[in-house]
Amino acid sequence: MFQDKKAGIIKTASWGSYFLITLFAPEIARESRPGQFLMIRVSDSLNPLLRRPLSIHNRSGQEVEIFFQVAGEGTKLLAQKNAGDFLDILGPCGQGFSLKPEFKDQEIFCVGGGRGLAPLYFLARELQAAGARPVIFYGGQTLSDLPLKKRLEEAGWETHCSTDDGSSGFRGLVTRLVEKELTRRKPYYLFACGPEAMMASLAKICQTAVLPAEFSLESIMGCGLGACWGCARKIKKNGEIKYLRICQDGPVFPAEEIIWPGD
Ligand SMILES: Cc1cc2nc3c(=O)[nH]c(=O)nc-3n(C[C@H](O)[C@H](O)[C@H](O)COP(=O)(O)OP(=O)(O)OC[C@H]3O[C@@H](n4cnc5c(N)ncnc54)[C@H](O)[C@@H]3O)c2cc1C
Ligand code: FES
Incomplete structure (x- = not known):
């Protein structure tokens, strides 16, 4: 995993509340696998303090894309970024989809x-x-x-x-x-x-x-790095029910391991 403190925004596109941002982030692009995500700092100030998790929507050469819908303060700030701005991003995070x-x-x-x-x-x-x-x-x-x-x-x-x-x-x-x-x-x-x-x-x-x-799966994330357990969720692993971290052990899980609300 890498921290790119100055991932340059190459271009942006939007459709109503949906946004697509293309970032120049060579190391992260090189290591990215589908289903992994980035932890993005959306503001230079302390508010919002926590990075926001967003999936890697695409990888092309040295670039990665994110696609998101404005949900609250963090994504609203992100939506205001323009080409030429920089983002502080961590990634690629988590375990992606299995490609067999x-x-x-x-x-x-x-x-x-x-x-x-x-x-x-x-x-x-x-x-x-x-x-x-x-x-x-x-x-x-x-x-x-x-x-x-x-x-x-x-x-x-x-x-x-x-x-x-x-x-x-x-x-x-x-x-x-x-x-x-x-x-x-x-x-x-x-x-x-x-x-x-x-x-x-x-x-x-x-x-x-x-x-x-x-x-x-999604969860509100504290660290996104496996340290705070803020994203823990009950998962069935090898017949045993355990708490696993969505950010580190997931976010992708096999269907049979997931315990859905109401199960
Ligand atoms: C691994 C992962 C990948 C994600 N990938 C994408 C993506 O590619 N595109 C995208 O649009 N969104 C994605 N999300 C959801 C995205 O992270 C949240 O919408 C975002 O963090 C909200 O931040 P905010 O400051 O705008 O809203 P906040 O003000 O923090 O919250 C607004 C509302 O959204 C809810 N919310 C906040 N964070 C999450 C979350 N992580 N999961 C579910 N609900 C949440 C809050 O409870 C509240 O109701 C992903 C989430 C995870 C965990
Ligand atoms: S968000 Fe901190 S352990 Fe997952």
Whole structure:
């Protein structure tokens, strides 16, 4: 892991409350794997004090991208940054998605809810590079929650969109769309990131379909480095229930290890 105190912002793009920032960060870019994240200092002042975790959305040469939705004070400050500004970033943090050799020639479902699409773009690129066929499912409340739709389609991946109000693609939840697709075909594996309720529902769907899956979990993070245990969550590991740190042991966990609220 590296600290880059002066990662230069090369360019920014925005769609309503969603933002994409491209950073020049050669060491971090070199080491990044899909599903890993950056801990970003959003302000030079003491407020907000804590770095904010954001997934590595893409890596291209010496650059990394982050894609985020404004949620509160920290992401609002980040959204105000411009090309030419610098960010203090730590990364790559955590354990990413597993990229298995047996994925070659197989169809892999990648399911993102809203800003949860963030880590899946990098993942889909790496899956494709490894000879797998990523199939993307991208869900949001309405069309404006799908700002990356065009980018996904331009990448040439089979992309299925859903919106709660039917303004784009399938009308209804992305989980329903995946379930529908599973009646027609069986992928080899599924990866997902999004709201907890979406992933919990998807976990049940995968269990019924006997489909192995991995989910990227979120938590408010203190350090992001495994030191404070502020992100600890109960996980089933080798038959035992333990507290593990989302920042260090995750954020990606196999479906069968995750204990969902209400389980
Ligand atoms: C490993 C990881 C990767 C992430 N990747 C992305 C990403 O790529 N793009 C993106 O848009 N967001 C991502 N998030 C969520 C993002 O970190 C939070 O939205 C952000 O930290 C909120 O900071 P804030 O100061 O803007 O909001 P705050 O004022 O801190 O909080 C605003 C609201 O968001 C909730 N919140 C704050 N932090 C989190 C969190 N970590 N998880 C869930 N809810 C939270 C708070 O409870 C509050 O309701 C990720 C989170 C984790 C843990
Ligand atoms: S955020 Fe400190 S241990 Fe995970």
